[in-house]
Amino acid sequence: MTRDYSERPAPGAPDFLFEERDSVGSTNALCFERARAGHAGNLWIRAGEQTEGRGRRGRDWSSPVGNLFASLLLIDPKPVERIGELPLVAAVALAESVDKAAGTLHLVQLKWPNDLLVDGAKLSGILLEAELLADGRQAVVIGFGVNCISHPPLTMYQATDLRSLGFNVSAERMFEALASSLSSQLEGWRQQGGFETTRKNWLNRAAHLGKVISVKTAREEISGIFADLDARGHLVLKQEDGGVRTIYAGDVFFPGE
Template sequence: MSGLTLPPGWRLQDFESVASTMELATQALVEGAGEGLVIRAREQVSGRGRQGRVWRSPVGNLYMSILIDPAPTLAETAQLSFVAGLAVWRAVSDLAPGAALQLKWPNDLLLDGAKLAGLLLEVPYAGRPAVLGLGINLRTAPTDTPYSATCLPPRATGPVDRDEATEAVTLRLAETLGQWRREGFDSIRRDWQSVAHPIGTPLTVRLTPETPIQGSFDGLGPDGHLRLKTAEGVRQIPAGDVILA
């Protein structure tokens, strides 16, 4: 880990095996930690994704959680999901130039249509830093998921390692946070849409497992809500699971 480059003022706490990096980051909040704390682990035994789903976390992939200062309102802080997704797209594009990467609403990174990375944003305490958890499949991908998953293919120089990925993600995240804070969410929304599933992509959105809605992607609303064009008109979806048809 010697020579690992992080953004100025950011700091890394590294662990071998933990229950969840998000749990450790939330505990660090209680102890007064602020923006730029990065908690990384070689493996998680109780990693989790959205809606409490298990996130398989074997050795070899990247698992970390980062504290990020909130915006003035909770609604604006929710925009961090898109800031982070865009930053991860940029970071992985740096690591794997030319890879067929695509963002999927609200918080997945796809490679050739299969899930490569996932993000989870939580705000445990109002007015205090948010916890951004992320996992990137660098070496292995799960095979027992309801969706297809994949990992980064090895380069001619060898596979991407955790230190390379940590540097790329943190540097791009700091850069993209700066863009958001200087230029506002419209700038992030424009750039996010440019690397996401295109306007018109057929989607199925599950608000709950029993309530699928079919339509096509009509972009992001000004608050980051999914605009879904249906037979009845355009719906604004604040949360849900998206399946690319």
Template sequence: MRLAGSAHDKGFRLARHGRLVSTNDEALTRAKSGDPGRLWIIAESQSGGRGRNGRVWSSPPGNLYASLLLIDPAPPRRAPELGFVAGIALALALRGVLSGDHRLAIKWPNDILHDGAKLGGILLEATSLSDGRFACVAGIGINCRSHPQDTLYPATNLAAVTGGAVTAELVFERLSTAMAEWLEVWAAGNGFEMIRAEWLSLAAGLGGRISVSRAGQSIEGVFKTIDPTGRLIVEQASGEAAIEAGDVFLLAQPAGAIAALQ
């Protein structure tokens, strides 16, 4: 496992491990110990990997488990934007691996799909440190060799998509390049409008009907856009709903459905 040369030149570092409880936990521990950030944590497997909303993230050997620690990357109120930055970087890195395959897309907020099946995901965590610094961690998991069967959404892996082996090493090298590039575009939040536009160009289900599950209720409507803060905008008969968190399900689209204006 190695960093791309362009990422190394921009001050990113890499720490490799055989097995960890969680790469995100290791990154946060390092932050609390004074690490300056721009540090990738990689593990061959995890005993306690997790996804959004506390779900277990199956972590056998052969897949990619990586977390990027950033210290004071932007004002804390803008930290959630990092999820969109990481989503773009990961989607474009994987499109490169898959020779530009446009069946690869991002499902809000930051799941990576291939032909509607989940290929990977991102878990963003942040904390204020005792010395006044602010730590953000973007945890990234990609199914390279295998995928779990008992998932909330259909899942797949890169080997199944390509019909051949795709190594975690190759994916990470592409990812480390893309992440360094898109962090510069984001520019600590100043470039979020460019991030938003790129994210929408990669969005799964844009202009189609979706269902969003949140806080014990379900909201159904048309995925219209994301707003300037990254909230999901769903158009219903009664008007627009702005959603900050939830699980999105893509619904079957009627023939001839067209994408909504961004």
């Protein structure tokens, strides 16, 4: 029987379109294919598995059947000057959706900019990518991977999954909760001053806030007390000499990692 891959309203977010696939190389890559072909955006693509999943900085992302792999295509998201805030918007939405799907309250903590942790172990990954299309439109894709029923045993970071934590959450249920939460978060973000609410919600779940952390940037490794997020979501470190450093991009490491 031929599978119907046509678009339909997204479960949990009927104002968005939804395409479901059994297996793809990468849901992010497929979203960009749709964008280059002229798609208007607001499109979710979910796959049962990925054969070429990837994370931040080109790292591989393990993508076995049963976990959630989904990406959202946005075209010319507004306000354009604040697109850099979207990783934190996505993180807050995913954290809320885990609670919604699992029936928990603040199960996860957030590691800057958008990793979800449970007792220090990584539960999910978020990859945001952007591309200027040939017709001048900007395509932004937010990819999500959530360990619902399994996690890789050997990774750069300790990992976990919802089943191992005692929660029976299917990829379908996780996706519906995510689509609903992200729709609400994006609507709030678009409002004047909307990111301040996102920032506060992110900080309410922040891992190691007020404690010493290290950040590896492209040029150096910096240590200091995780003091705050600035108004644009950048990491603020307080250093031993009393000075303050603002980090715009980098990998965060906690003591012992």
